[in-house]
Amino acid sequence: MSADETVAASLTETATGSTAAPAVIPAGAIEGRSPWQLAWFILRKDRAAMISLGFIVFIALVAITAPLLAHWIGYGPTDQDRTNGITVDGLPVAPNSQHLFGTDNLGRDILVRTIYGTQVSLLVGVASTLLAVAMGVLVGLAAGYFGSVVDSVLSRAMDVVLSFPFLLFAIALVSIYGSGLGISVFVIAFFTWAAVGRIVRGQTLSIREKDYIEAARSLGAGDMRIMFVDVLPNVLAPVIVYTTLLIPIAIVFESTLSFLGLGVVPPTPTWGNMLSDSLDFYQVAWWFPLFPGLALLLTTLAFNLLGDGVRDALDPRAGRLSQD
Amino acid sequence: MPRSTHHRSRTLAMGALLTSVALAAAGCSSGSKPGPGNSPGNSSDSANVNATGTPTKGGTLKVLGNSDVDHLDTASAYYATSYTVERAYARQLFTYPASTDPNKVNEVVPDLATDLPTTANGGLSADGLTYTIHLRQGAMWNTTPARAVTAQDEVLGMKRLCNPTPNAVGALSYYAGVIAGFADYCNAFAKVKPDIADMKAYITGHDISGVQAVDASTVKFTLVKPASDFLNILAMPFSSPAPVEYLNYMPDDATFRQHTISDGPYQITAYTAGQSVKLDRNPAWAKASDPVRDAYVDHIDVTEGPDEAAVQQQIQAGTADMEWDTTVPTASIPALKATKDARLGIYTAGISNPFLVFNFQSPSNGSALSKPAVRQALEYAVDKVAIGQIYGGPSLNTPLDQTIPPGSLGYQKMDPYATPGSKGDPAKCKSMLAAAGYPNGLVLKDLVRNAGKHPAVAQSIQTDMKACGVTTQIVPVPQGDYYGKYLSVPSLAKSGGWDISEPGWIPDWFGNNGRANIEPLFDGRGYAPGSTDWGDVNDTQVNALIDKALGAPDESTAAGFWAQADQRLMAIAAIVPFEAQSTAVFRSDRVHNAIFEPFAQNYDVTEIWLSPNS
Numbered sequence: 001m002s003a004d005e006t007v008a009a010s011l012t013e014t015a016t017g018s019t020a021a022p023a024v025i026p027a028g029a030i031e032g033r034s035p036w037q038l039a040w041f042i043l044r045k046d047r048a049a050m051i052s053l054g055f056i057v058f059i060a061l062v063a064i065t066a067p068l069l070a071h072w073i074g075y076g077p078t079d080q081d082r083t084n085g086i087t088v089d090g091l092p093v094a095p096n097s098q099h100l101f102g103t104d105n106l107g108r109d110i111l112v113r114t115i116y117g118t119q120v121s122l123l124v125g126v127a128s129t130l131l132a133v134a135m136g137v138l139v140g141l142a143a144g145y146f147g148s149v150v151d152s153v154l155s156r157a158m159d160v161v162l163s164f165p166f167l168l169f170a171i172a173l174v175s176i177y178g179s180g181l182g183i184s185v186f187v188i189a190f191f192t193w194a195a196v197g198r199i200v201r202g203q204t205l206s207i208r209e210k211d212y213i214e215a216a217r218s219l220g221a222g223d224m225r226i227m228f229v230d231v232l233p234n235v236l237a238p239v240i241v242y243t244t245l246l247i248p249i250a251i252v253f254e255s256t257l258s259f260l261g262l263g264v265v266p267p268t269p270t271w272g273n274m275l276s277d278s279l280d281f282y283q284v285a286w287w288f289p290l291f292p293g294l295a296l297l298l299t300t301l302a303f304n305l306l307g308d309g310v311r312d313a314l315d316p317r318a319g320r321l322s323q324d
Numbered sequence: 325m326p327r328s329t330h331h332r333s334r335t336l337a338m339g340a341l342l343t344s345v346a347l348a349a350a351g352c353s354s355g356s357k358p359g360p361g362n363s364p365g366n367s368s369d370s371a372n373v374n375a376t377g378t379p380t381k382g383g384t385l386k387v388l389g390n391s392d393v394d395h396l397d398t399a400s401a402y403y404a405t406s407y408t409v410e411r412a413y414a415r416q417l418f419t420y421p422a423s424t425d426p427n428k429v430n431e432v433v434p435d436l437a438t439d440l441p442t443t444a445n446g447g448l449s450a451d452g453l454t455y456t457i458h459l460r461q462g463a464m465w466n467t468t469p470a471r472a473v474t475a476q477d478e479v480l481g482m483k484r485l486c487n488p489t490p491n492a493v494g495a496l497s498y499y500a501g502v503i504a505g506f507a508d509y510c511n512a513f514a515k516v517k518p519d520i521a522d523m524k525a526y527i528t529g530h531d532i533s534g535v536q537a538v539d540a541s542t543v544k545f546t547l548v549k550p551a552s553d554f555l556n557i558l559a560m561p562f563s564s565p566a567p568v569e570y571l572n573y574m575p576d577d578a579t580f581r582q583h584t585i586s587d588g589p590y591q592i593t594a595y596t597a598g599q600s601v602k603l604d605r606n607p608a609w610a611k612a613s614d615p616v617r618d619a620y621v622d623h624i625d626v627t628e629g630p631d632e633a634a635v636q637q638q639i640q641a642g643t644a645d646m647e648w649d650t651t652v653p654t655a656s657i658p659a660l661k662a663t664k665d666a667r668l669g670i671y672t673a674g675i676s677n678p679f680l681v682f683n684f685q686s687p688s689n690g691s692a693l694s695k696p697a698v699r700q701a702l703e704y705a706v707d708k709v710a711i712g713q714i715y716g717g718p719s720l721n722t723p724l725d726q727t728i729p730p731g732s733l734g735y736q737k738m739d740p741y742a743t744p745g746s747k748g749d750p751a752k753c754k755s756m757l758a759a760a761g762y763p764n765g766l767v768l769k770d771l772v773r774n775a776g777k778h779p780a781v782a783q784s785i786q787t788d789m790k791a792c793g794v795t796t797q798i799v800p801v802p803q804g805d806y807y808g809k810y811l812s813v814p815s816l817a818k819s820g821g822w823d824i825s826e827p828g829w830i831p832d833w834f835g836n837n838g839r840a841n842i843e844p845l846f847d848g849r850g851y852a853p854g855s856t857d858w859g860d861v862n863d864t865q866v867n868a869l870i871d872k873a874l875g876a877p878d879e880s881t882a883a884g885f886w887a888q889a890d891q892r893l894m895a896i897a898a899i900v901p902f903e904a905q906s907t908a909v910f911r912s913d914r915v916h917n918a919i920f921e922p923f924a925q926n927y928d929v930t931e932i933w934l935s936p937n938s
Contacts, residue, residue: 078783078786078787080710080783080784080787082707082710086713087658087717088713088717088718089654089657089658089713089716089717089718089719090654090712090713090714090715090716090717091655091658105714105780106710106714106780106783106784106787171802175801175802175805178799178800178801179774179800260774261774261775261779261800262774265798265799265800266779266782266783266798266800267783267786267798273779277779277780280653280654280655280777281655283633283653283655283656284655284656284658284659285655
């Protein structure tokens with residue numbers, strides 16, 4: 001956490017500088033670049049990050065076009081091919097021309113299910129992360145900006161959330177409210193927002209002491225305006241970095257919940273419940289855990305590499321180092 | 325009974341146990357006698373028993389599994405695993421023999437008793453209400469000094485059953501509903517403060533009128549009504565005698581478990597909860613006093629922890645000898661069968677697990693499930709072969725089309741809702757549903773345990789139902805809460821919290837077991853919280869047949885009534901049976917004389933001998 005905050009602090013300096021400088025640069029022989037353009041410029045040179053970005057775009061397209069792909073492949077995600085997709089003894093069938101990735105223990109096509117699993121993973125990953133970031137930013141801003149009692153209360157609340165054992169709490173919550181997509185998103189968001197909140201609070205604490213905040217206040221700006229117009233844009237960089245790193249965490253959380261039977265309700269395929277189904281069969285059907293496992297691995301890897309790239313791009317010192 | 329049965333059902337599910345099969349049903353129409361058909365305990369290959377050679381004494385039998393016993397106290401132990409180890413340290417008046425003969429293995433034989441009570445030998449009164457049982461000489465407790473097992477010990481064993489602690493007997497109804505004065509004794513016991521002194525005072529100061537020690541070696545039971553299965557009840561490990569020392573402990577607490585007293589061939593010398601049970605020979609036991617157990621090995625070590633797959637690997641490698649609470653992983657069976665591995669044993673289990681229950685009370689779909697015509701239509705929907713594949717395919721499963729599985733009294737093979745190859749007939753289901761007034765199908769909530777093979781079963785059913793125009797919504801619930809917080813809660817059933825579900829059931833014994841099978845599952849008169857008649861089947865004809873069967877003077881009369889109850893239950897489509905299952909177990913190379921005991925669903929540890937110098 002402290003490392004993140006250090007990076008975040010340096011990021012803020014840049015962002016702060018940009019706010020202080022005129023936003024519009026007159027056209028001329030030398031083309032000016034905004035910090036965001038600079039960041040994109042650096043990011044573009046990061047091959048790993050760009051490949052990851054490409055992969056993420058690819059799986060996003062796969063998720064969106066899943067029904068089309070399934071139609072083209074010829075099996076729905078819950079279609080059980082009891083003739084050719086399962087042996088007499090109930091074992092999955094190895095990859096073949098009919099089922100390119102093989103089948104699972106109910107004779108369902110693993111390729112189609114892995115494709116559909118993308119939908120859930122991305123949906124839960126992105127939705128819960130956005131929710132967590134929204135909550136974290138609001139609470140962090142309020143805690144950092146108002147300080148004193150508000151800060152104490154909100155900070156302790158964040159401490160409490162961070163000290164919860166995730167799985168125990170998730171199991172309890174799901175057994176009370178039942179499992180499903182919505183509850184998964186909520187549980188994941190609930191357990192990740194506090195980390196965002198802490199970063200934002202730390203940033204806000206330092207920013208609110210800046211001269212331009214003092215200037216805004218003396219010009220008569222209200223608390224809301226200062227928080228959302230003057231402070232928020234300057235904490236965005238670390239938040240963006242953290243968001244890209246949070247998405248893979250959320251995807252893994254979702255898989256964990258589904259693996260334990262606490263996530264998305266069957267027969268909706270998710271990588272987690274596919275891995276869970278494969279537990280009894282991995283010794284005789286390598287393809288069963290391999291493909292959903294690979295999908296999970298590559299997706300989280302891509303988001304993490306992209307996150308690293310974005311952090312480097314938004315960190316001015318990192319950028320300078322790379323140019324040396 | 326309900327609570328207990330959950331225990332056993334849960335055990336089953338936890339170990340993913342009964343992966344199974346039913347080699348049985350083929351060839352089992354036993355013509356003249358409406359008997360148990362192909363009994364549990366039957367095996368397809370005798371090579372697995374490995375009885376060749378001269379029995380050798382000695383060695384340590386290494387038993388490996390996942391989880392601990394539920395209890396070590398005979399008054400409460402209810403898991404099949406507990407039965408496996410109780411066989412070594414606790415004897416009963418009667419028990420089941422170690423036998424490879426499917427016709428004998430579920431027939432009660434004398435253990436501590438000298439012989440089976442009959443009217444001919446004066447053991448059973450003419451009205452069928454009084455059993456006088458004589459105890460064998462030479463059966464001793466391993467106390468210091470060793471002391472004979474007496475009729476007073478048997479009486480004490482019965483008096484400890486309904487103690488007011490959580491570690492009381494799980495199947496009280498078998499005793500309270502049958503033995504005179506048992507219910508009164510227990511009702512008063514329930515009000516006693518659960519501490520050692522108060523319970524001891526109550527037990528020593530009160531008697532069960534129907535359980536009397538006539539003298540040190542004669543015990544007399546008086547029943548409220550004839551029960552042709554009374555000896556089966558006395559053969560349950562709950563019915564074991566208890567030494568007087570047990571009054572000095574809280575039943576089955578941690579201290580108790582360190583001080584178990586044995587009258588069997590082995591005694592527990594070390595027990596670590598959740599880790600291990602170690603048994604050594606009991607010096608007070610003599611083979612001359614025990615017609616059932618041979619006690620070949622010197623030590624039995626039970627180790628707990630690894631999962632099903634790891635247990636299997638260790639036994640195959642020879643670092644363990646037999647399973648404890650797990651069975652052979654279904655995915656491993658095809659390969660083992662292909663190589664004709666003699667160490668693999670597939671035994672008819674006599675169990676129909678799971679099966680589909682209908683919530684008769686559900687208001688959903690205009691109370692559709694209360695209508696027999698709707699349930700009859702749905703009988704045609706299920707592809708039973710596909711369900712069997714989830715549990716390991718046809719070598720472990722045979723489609724079952726009735727409520728009584730093979731191996732239980734009253735089994736007469738039938739298939740009132742036959743479909744081609746038992747694979748379901750969606751068209752027929754659809755047309756019958758339309759005729760019943762539901763041309764647009766139904767929407768059903770399927771209550772499903774979220775672990776093991778249960779989600780796969782529910783998804784298979786979902787596919788079948790969809791073909792019949794019925795949409796099922798899977799409602800996943802935690803395995804541990806499934807029975808107690810969902811399926812056995814009448815208010816949830818009445819509110820339509822679920823429409824269908826796939827529970828499991830293991831009868832407490834086989835053979836003459838309607839009391840442990842049909843009655844708890846389908847007698848709706850006692851429907852209340854905790855009931856195991858989950859769907860609230862309450863049919864006048866079935867109830868009357870249950871009364872007749874339970875009150876029948878002998879087994880064959882009872883068998884007729886149970887068979888009629890079975891027919892009636894299927895006629896009203898009370899449940900959709902799926903498969904009769906078998907259990908796949910595995911032994912190491914050095915294990916000889918591996919005799920499967922259906923009662924414990926495992927090998928008899930007192931009969932195994934090990935290869936010399938192994």
